[in-house]
Amino acid sequence: MTEAAETTAPEPATEHVPNRKECQILSAARTQFLEQGFAETSMDGIARAAGVSKATLYAYFPSKEALFRNLIEIECSQKCTDVPKPDFDLGAEQALRELCAHFVARFLTREWAAFFQAVSSERWRYPELCHRYFNSGKQNVLDLVAGFLDEAKAKGLLAFDDAQMAAEQLLHLTISDLPMRVALGLELRSEAEYQRVMESGLAVFLKAYAP
Secondary structure: OOOOOOOOOOOOOOOOOOOHHHHHHHHHHHHHHHHHHHHHOOHHHHHHHHOOOHHHHHHHOOOHHHHHHHHHHHHHHHOOOOOOOOOHHHOHHHHHHHHHHHHHHHHHOHHHHHHHHHHHOOOOOOHHHHHHHHHHHHHHHHHHHHHHHHHHHHOOOOOOOOHHHHHHHHHHHHHOOHHHHHHHOOOOOOHHHHHHHHHHHHHHHHHHOOO
C-alpha cells in the first residue's frame, strides 16, 4: 500500500455525557414541561428554575424546541433501561405477564403520562418532535421485546416467523387503548380493569403463537 493511500480509521463517536450544569437545566426543563406543558413553559422560567443565567441556558440549548427535542431523545434512549428481563425458566406465560405488566404500569405512572401528553400536545406545531418520539421510542421497545421473544422461541416456548411483528402484537393486545387514553387526557380505566385486559390479551397471544 502506498503512503498516499494509507488512511487512519475514524475514531468511533463517543456518547455525549451531560455535565452537572447541563443536567441541572435538563432536570428543571423536564419539571417545567410536565407541570405547565410545552406552550406555557418559557426559557426565562427554565433558567430561573435551573439557577442559571439565560446566557448559560442558551449556550447549551439555542431554543426551547432544541431543549424539548433533547429531552425526547433522552426519554427514548432510557425507555428500555428499566425493563425487567423475562425469566423464561418460569415458562412463557409468567415471564411475559411480568414483562407486559411493566409496560402497563408505565402508562399508569403520572410522570410518564404527563411527558407523553406534553409531546402529543405539540403534534400540530412540531410534528417532527412527535415523529421522533414515536419512531425512536417505539422502535427501541420493539427491538427489546422482539429480542425477548426470540429467546422464548429458542427455548421452544413460542413459534413465530417475525419477531418484530409478534412483539408489536403482544404490546397491542396487552396495553389496549391505554396509550390513546393517556395521550387524549381521558379518564383511565381502573388498574384492575387494565389487569383483566392484559391477561386476556396475553392469553390470545400465547394461543396464537403456541409451538
